[in-house]
Amino acid sequence: MIHALKLFNSLKREKEDFKPIQEGRIGMYVCGPTVYSDVHLGNCRTFVSFDIIYRYLLYAGYKVRYVRNITDVGHLLDDGEDRMSRGARLDQLEPMEVAQRYTVGFHDMMQIFNTKAPSIEPRATGHIIEQIKMVEDILARGYAYEKDGSVYFNTPKFLEDGYPYGELSGRVIDELLNESRDNLKKQDEKNHPSDFALWIKASEDHLMRWPSPWSIGFPGWHLECSAMSTKYLGERFDIHGGGNDLKFPHHENEIAQSMGACGTAPANYWLHTNMLLLNGRKMSKSEGNTISPTELFSGNSQHISKGYSPMSVKFFFLQAHYRSPLDITDDALQAAEKGFKRLMETLKVLDIITLQFNASATEKDKEILNTIRESKSHMDDDFNVPNSLASIFDLISIVNSLKDGHISSQEVSQSCWDTLKEHLKTMIFEVFALKNDVEESSSKSMDGLMQLILELRADVRERKDWTTADKIRESLKDAGIQVKDGKEGTSWSYDI
Numbered sequence: 077m078i079h080a081l082k083l084f085n086s087l088k089r090e091k092e093d094f095k096p097i098q099e100g101r102i103g104m105y106v107c108g109p110t111v112y113s114d115v116h117l118g119n120c121r122t123f124v125s126f127d128i129i130y131r132y133l134l135y136a137g138y139k140v141r142y143v144r145n146i147t148d149v150g151h152l153l154d155d156g157e158d159r160m161s162r163g164a165r166l167d168q169l170e171p172m173e174v175a176q177r178y179t180v181g182f183h184d185m186m187q188i189f190n191t192k193a194p195s196i197e198p199r200a201t202g203h204i205i206e207q208i209k210m211v212e213d214i215l216a217r218g219y220a221y222e223k224d225g226s227v228y229f230n231t232p233k234f235l236e237d238g239y240p241y242g243e244l245s246g247r248v249i250d251e252l253l254n255e256s257r258d259n260l261k262k263q264d265e266k267n268h269p270s271d272f273a274l275w276i277k278a279s280e281d282h283l284m285r286w287p288s289p290w291s292i293g294f295p296g297w298h299l300e301c302s303a304m305s306t307k308y309l310g311e312r313f314d315i316h317g318g319g320n321d322l323k324f325p326h327h328e329n330e331i332a333q334s335m336g337a338c339g340t341a342p343a344n345y346w347l348h349t350n351m352l353l354l355n356g357r358k359m360s361k362s363e364g365n366t367i368s369p370t371e372l373f374s375g376n377s378q379h380i381s382k383g384y385s386p387m388s389v390k391f392f393f394l395q396a397h398y399r400s401p402l403d404i405t406d407d408a409l410q411a412a413e414k415g416f417k418r419l420m421e422t423l424k425v426l427d428i429i430t431l432q433f434n435a436s437a438t439e440k441d442k443e444i445l446n447t448i449r450e451s452k453s454h455m456d457d458d459f460n461v462p463n464s465l466a467s468i469f470d471l472i473s474i475v476n477s478l479k480d481g482h483i484s485s486q487e488v489s490q491s492c493w494d495t496l497k498e499h500l501k502t503m504i505f506e507v508f509a510l511k512n513d514v515e516e517s518s519s520k521s522m523d524g525l526m527q528l529i530l531e532l533r534a535d536v537r538e539r540k541d542w543t544t545a546d547k548i549r550e551s552l553k554d555a556g557i558q559v560k561d562g563k564e565g566t567s568w569s570y571d572i
């Protein structure tokens with residue numbers, strides 16, 4: 077049974093019943109990273125949030141095409157220089173080398189956070205033809221004009237014709253006039269200050285450039301997402317997502333471009349994640365207020381007292397709803413780490429609990445099954461992860477009470493226990509996609525430690541000091557570790 081969902085649609089500023097365009101199928105587009113520097117933790121929060129949304133949609137029974145792009149051209153800095161070119165000049169690299177390096181870094185980080193790859197990950201530079209075609213369509217419908225090789229979107233004409241420029245961000249035209257500086261060097265070329273660039277003629281020193289009907293140049297930043305979402309999901313699709321800092325101008329302009337090119341708004345539902353803060357301020361690359369994921373994992377930062385494992389950090393992300401801001405503090409990270417360890421400890425024993433459960437349904441079953449239902453309905457209600465986790469922790473408490481004998485196993489039926497076990501594993505490992513990395517890292521250090529001890533013992537044996545060699549083996553046995561000397565060498569295992 078496919079779940080009925082409620083989504084908070086930023087366009088309407090309210091929760092709505094979700095109705096997909098095609099029954100059982102969802103097209104979802106999420107703005108991806110600009111690959112001109114290392115991904116920061118704020119970016120990670122947004123992409124982890126959408127990963128959990130993607131995973132939950134699959135769990136809820138939908139077939140999902142999830143498109144998340146790579147922005148490797150067209151994102152301008154304050155002085156009008158392309159972010160990719162800036163990255164390239166500073167590092168003395170080819171722009172594509174910069175893009176490649178940070179794309180790989182981004183993918184590595186997404187893997188560390190255990191996220192699924194999207195169904196399609198298109199690059200802006202791989203879709204120049206589609207972007208040029210979209211500019212042509214907008215020009216043909218009269219919503220753009222050319223000036224000296226550059227093409228601009230005509231916002232006054234768009235508004236005059238009754239299209240809703242400013243609806244998503246809730247801005248009125250006067251605000252748009254003041255705020256819409258799109259960092260172009262040639263602001264005065266535009267007919268109107270709120271107009272924005274679709275195609276930009278490249279200056280002599282601009283590194284990334286393509287031929288077009290108007291000039292050798294490059295696309296405006298907003299165009300890529302319109303062109304690529306249309307190509308892979310159609311003119312109208314279900315969900316468009318991104319961080320809420322992208323509402324204006326990026327998403328507002330995406331809507332204008334799609335409507336300008338084909339008369340329809342691109343997406344039915346707009347989902348926006350809230351910002352990760354550091355010391356109460358937005359974490360941002362351009363403002364230098366960031367902590368890198370690696371600094372957080374290693375503890376190498378003035379903001380934290382120690383390192384936190386990637387999954388503890390991910391668990392920390394899960395403490396807030398995706399639409400709420402989340403402030404990084406050392407205390408909050410420590411609390412999250414503790415909660416995560418407790419969760420993992422309980423999950424570890426799930427499969428080794430051998431209790432005699434009741435053969436028939438019980439009263440306690442009702443409470444357990446109801447809590448399981450709650451944990452799902454919180455997710456159906458605009459992906460409320462923190463509330464769902466609270467229900468999961470109620471279930472964890474029940475497991476611990478069973479384990480410790482505070483609840484008799486006869487109070488719970490075998491079939492309810494099986495459902496509970498399955499549900500906990502699915503939600504934690506498949507939907508929230510956590511894994512026990514605290515355990516993993518301790519098992520890695522255990523491997524290292526054992527290797528060292530066995531090497532020392534091999535030295536002792538080499539010297540024919542059998543007494544010491546045996547003493548080491550006996551002491552390890554007392555510590556629950558079995559050492560076996562064989563033809564292939566010495567091996568060890570836990571003595572179960």
Ligand code: AMP
Nearest residue numbers: 108109110118119122318319351352359
């Ligand atoms: P960028 O690479 O800057 O284009 O950002 C990639 C994604 O990360 C976008 O969806 C941004 O909205 C999002 N993002 C940027 N900064 C933050 C932050 N501090 N917290 C959460 N998401 C962010």
Ligand code: ZN
Nearest residue numbers: 107108301326
């Ligand atoms: Zn975008």
